[in-house]
Amino acid sequence: MWSHERFGTAVRDGYEELITAAILDLAQAPTRVGVRARPELGEAVLSWHLAQSRDHVRSDARRIKSPRHFILFRAADNVVTILRVLHDRMNPSEHSVS
16 A cells, blocks of 8 residues: 555556466466575575566567566475565564465
8 A cells, every 4th residue: 555655556566467467377387587595584485676677578568677676485386485675685583384
């Protein structure tokens, strides 16, 4: 709600498209280049910065120039489990992912 009020509907919709693209990217290839292992956050925890999915957003969607969020997830047995979506200034260790 805070982001929507501060940045407006267009940015909110752009982020929604970007998050969707990122999840689809991870579903297609959860071990792709750019995925980082995050053992300090738990067993098999991985991260993916939304900036890495910018080129996969629909062409008619608003492009987020400098995404500031990343996804924490696990991938096993062809299933990707999204644990958190966090701003890149947040300390992931303060947000339980177990």
